[in-house]
Structure formats: C-alpha cells, structure tokens
Amino acid sequence: MTANNKQNTSNTKRSTDDLIDNAISKQNDWLENRRAYTRSFLKKFNAFTEEKQQTKDTKKDNEKSKVLKNYWFPILCALIVVFIAIWVAFIRINHTPKFVLVPEVPVQVTKPRNEIKVPEFDIVRIEKDGGIVIAGRWLANNTISVMVNGRIIATQETNPYGEFVYAPQHKWNAGNYTIVLVGGEPEVKSFEKVFVYISENGPENSVSLLMTKDGSTLLQMPTVLNDNDLTVSKIDYLSTGRIVVTGDGMPRLRVSLSLNNEYIGFARVSDHKHFGLGADVGELKTGQEYSLTIRMHDGDGRTVSSVTQKFTMPEMTGDDDTYYTVRRGDCLWIIARNFMRRGILFSIIADRNNIKNPDLIYPNQLLQVPINTK
Numbered sequence: 001m002t003a004n005n006k007q008n009t010s011n012t013k014r015s016t017d018d019l020i021d022n023a024i025s026k027q028n029d030w031l032e033n034r035r036a037y038t039r040s041f042l043k044k045f046n047a048f049t050e051e052k053q054q055t056k057d058t059k060k061d062n063e064k065s066k067v068l069k070n071y072w073f074p075i076l077c078a079l080i081v082v083f084i085a086i087w088v089a090f091i092r093i094n095h096t097p098k099f100v101l102v103p104e105v106p107v108q109v110t111k112p113r114n115e116i117k118v119p120e121f122d123i124v125r126i127e128k129d130g131g132i133v134i135a136g137r138w139l140a141n142n143t144i145s146v147m148v149n150g151r152i153i154a155t156q157e158t159n160p161y162g163e164f165v166y167a168p169q170h171k172w173n174a175g176n177y178t179i180v181l182v183g184g185e186p187e188v189k190s191f192e193k194v195f196v197y198i199s200e201n202g203p204e205n206s207v208s209l210l211m212t213k214d215g216s217t218l219l220q221m222p223t224v225l226n227d228n229d230l231t232v233s234k235i236d237y238l239s240t241g242r243i244v245v246t247g248d249g250m251p252r253l254r255v256s257l258s259l260n261n262e263y264i265g266f267a268r269v270s271d272h273k274h275f276g277l278g279a280d281v282g283e284l285k286t287g288q289e290y291s292l293t294i295r296m297h298d299g300d301g302r303t304v305s306s307v308t309q310k311f312t313m314p315e316m317t318g319d320d321d322t323y324y325t326v327r328r329g330d331c332l333w334i335i336a337r338n339f340m341r342r343g344i345l346f347s348i349i350a351d352r353n354n355i356k357n358p359d360l361i362y363p364n365q366l367l368q369v370p371i372n373t374k
Contacts, residue, residue, distance in 0.1 A: 119144055119181035119190040122163075124219055126196065126206045130171035136181055136190075137162045143184035148177050155184075174200040176251065176271060194219070195271055197251045205229060209252050221298050222250060230255075230296045230305040236322055236339075237284060237313070238371045244278040244338050246327075249296050253304075258293045269296075272329040278338030284313045321352075326365040332358050339369045 122135040138144045140162040145155040158164045176197055181190040192212050199205035199222070208220040222229075232247040249255055249269040256266040257277050265279035277294075284290060290313060295306040324335060332346035332355075340348070350358045352368050361367075 118188050119183045121181065121190065121192055121194055121210060124179065124194045124196065124208050124210075126198070126203045126208060126220055128203055130198075130203050131167060131169075132172055132196070134166045134179065134194075136164060138164065138181070138183045139185075145182040145184065147180040147182050147189075150178075152182065172196075172198050174198045176273075178271075195251065197271075197273075199229070201229070205250075207250055207252065218252070218298075222304070230294065230307055232294055232307050232309060235292065235309060235311070237281075238322060238339065240371055241280055241282045241284075242278055242339070242341065242371075243281045243292075244276065245292070245294060246274070246276045247294065247307075248273045249275055249305075254297045254301075256295045256297065258295070260291050261293070270329040272327070274327045274329055276330075276334060276338045278341070280341070286313050286315045288313050322369050322371055324367045324369050326361050326363055326367060328363045330361065330363075332361060335367065335369065339371060 119138040120136050122137060123133065124135075125133045127133060134146060136144070138158050140158060140160050142158050142162075143155055144158055144164055145152045146166050147153070154166055154168070156164060156166065176195070179194040179196060182188070183190075192210055195207075195209050195211055197207040199207075205222045206220070207218070207222060210217045210219055230247070230249045232245060234244075234246045236244040238244070243257075243259070243264075245257060247255075251269055251271050251273055253269050254266055255269060255275050255277065257264050257279055259281055264281060265277055267275050267277040269275045290311055292309045292311070293306060294309075295303045298304050322339065324339065326335075332349055333343040336346040336349055337343035346358055349355075349367060349369055352370055355361065
C-alpha cells in the first residue's frame with residue numbers, strides 16, 4: 001500500500017469519529033435540556049398543587065367559621081337543654097325534699113252549658129211502674145217546656161248547670177207520643193224529637209227512640225213481646241210475580257220476609273205501628289203450598305217475634321189492578337214501591353184514583369192500584 005492511500009484512510013476514520021462524537025454531544029445536550037424542562041415542569045406542578053390544597057383548606061376553615069358564626073345560638077340552646085336534663089336527672093332528684101308544701105287549690109265549679117243553642121235530650125225512659133222520666137239541658141236558670149203531641153204539658157226551671165228532669169206523677173195511657181223540648185227566653189224548639197210508644201201490654205212492651213235529621217236511635221227496647229205485637233193483615237200475590245205483605249208491629253223496628261225459609265226483603269215499621277213490604281218472588285204454582293214467615297227484629301238484629309202463614313196458591317184471575325186500603329202514616333210513594341216496584345210511579349196511582357194532591361191521602365181510603373203498567 002502506498003503512503004497516499006494510508007493517509008486517506010486515516011483521514012476518513014478521523015472524520016467519522018468526529019461525526020459520532022458530535023452526534024453524541026448533541027444527544028447529551030438534548031437529554032440535558034429535556035431533564036431541565038422536566039424538572040421545571042414538576043416544580044411548577046408541585047407549586048400549583050400545594051397552592052390548590054392551601055386554597056381548599058382555607059375554604060374549609062372559612063366554612064367552619066361561617067357555620068359557627070351562623071348557628072352559635074341554636075348550639076348554645078342545645079347545650080343548655082342538655083345541661084338542664086342532666087341537672088334534673090342526677091342532681092335535682094338527689095336533693096328533692098321529703099315534704100313538699102302544696103298551695104291550696106280553689107274548688108273548680110263547672111260552668112253552665114250556656115253554649116247550648118237549642119234544648120237537648122239526655123234520657124227518656126219508661127219506668128217499670130208505667131211512669132216516664134224526661135231529662136235534658138238548656139240555658140242555666142231558664143224556663144223549659146215539655147211539648148207532647150203538639151201540646152205543652154209542663155214548664156219548669158233549669159238549674160245553674162242548665163239541667164232539668166221532668167217526671168209526671170200520673171201514668172201515660174197506651175198510645176204514641178212525640179216529645180219536643182221548648183226553651184224560653186228566647187223561645188226555641190229542640191232539633192231532636194223523641195218518639196214513645198206505650199204498649200197496651202205494659203211498660204215492658206214499650207219503645208222509645210230518638211229522632212234526628214240523620215235518622216232514629218232506639219233508646220229503650222221492649223223486654224217482653226206478646227203475640228199481638230206482630231200481626232199480618234193482608235197478603236197479596238200479583239200477576240207480576242210480586243208479593244206484598246201488610247201488617248202491624250212495634251214502631252220503628254225492622255221486619256223481614258221469608259218465603260219457604262228463603263229471605264226476600266225487609267222494611268221498617270212506621271211510627272203508627274204499620275208496615276208494608278213488597279218483594280219479587282217469581283211465579284208461584286197453582287195448587288202448591290207455600291210458607292211465608294214475617295220476623296220482627298230488635299236493634300241488634302235478633303228475632304223478637306215471628307208470624308208464619310201457610311197458604312195454597314189459588315188460580316190467578318188475570319186482573320190488572322188490585323185494591324189497597326190506606327192506613328195512617330201511608331204515602332203514595334211507599335204504596336207504589338210495594339206494589340209497582342218503584343216509588344216514582346206514584347203518579348199513576350194518583351191518576352187512576354183522581355187524586356189532585358198526591359201528598360194528601362186519608363186513612364181507610366180505598367185505592368185502585370194498577371199492577372201492569374206496560
């Protein structure tokens with residue numbers, strides 16, 4: 001190899017080493033700059049995080065101080081209540097004296113019931129000896145009258161508490177009585193009325209009931225019933241398959257109707273002891289025997305009397321009308337309901353009998369009742 005070739009080779013090797021050294025130097029410089037940038041970024045990030053945390057802690061401290069500032073009074077009251085409870089439970093009990101002086105309390109006097117606007121009934125009782133007791137309330141130290149069947153029979157004074165009791169010396173005769181209280185100064189009648197039925201069989205068969213705008217309430221039930229306290233006066237079977245039973249019972253009690261021991265309906269006895277009950281029974285076969293039972297029930301629903309009528313069904317005549325004798329306490333609405341199923345049909349009965357005023361009918365008046373209105 002010649003001297004020139006050796007020299008060129010050495011020059012080439014040197015220039016290559018220089019390139020490598022420069023590259024390494026630049027890479028080291030780049031890494032150093034990268035490290036410096038990273039350290040600067042981390043310092044700034046740590047400073048920012050610490051500042052945020054300090055801000056958050058400061059905010060919490062401010063909120064705590066604000067809560068204490070706004071709610072210091074309720075907290076103080078709660079602490080006082082707790083302290084009082086501890087004092088009562090542990091300290092005061094241990095220091096309670098064995099003897100306590102109680103100041104004298106004046107006797108409280110019940111005030112009169114001056115707020116009562118109308119006279120009121122307390123009791124109406126029929127005694128065993130046949131007498132009657134009526135008690136009630138009205139304005140204190142005022143006059144009150146007892147009105148029976150529209151006629152005042154007694155007047156007396158109420159006591160300082162507004163109470164009164166009336167007990168006539170004579171016994172009342174058998175019959176129906178409607179009792180009303182009439183207060184004086186100013187004169188005003190009681191809203192309530194008491195209906196009393198004195199039985200011919202004695203006080204144990206009598207009834208008294210309180211009548212209000214909301215209905216009636218039994219005050220006294222009969223303790224003994226006789227056979228004539230429930231009677232059946234008429235049984236009608238109509239061509240429409242409807243049966244109508246009329247009779248007498250104890251006023252205001254409930255009567256039920258059963259055909260061959262199958263319940264078919266009920267009604268209430270009127271204040272005048274009469275009842276009428278209509279029910280659909282379907283077709284009854286001619287010549288077949290049937291058993292019709294009417295039961296009377298007390299205020300608790302117990303049977304107190306019953307009447308059973310057995311009959312053999314006769315052949316129907318096919319008449320379109322039937323006849324009914326008006327009894328005291330009847331109205332065309334009830335008659336239409338019993339015979340024609342609907343009370344609203346009372347006008348048909350009024351037209352058939354030339355009755356100008358449907359509200360005005362008379363006892364013992366014979367009415368022609370159309371039973372087929374189709």
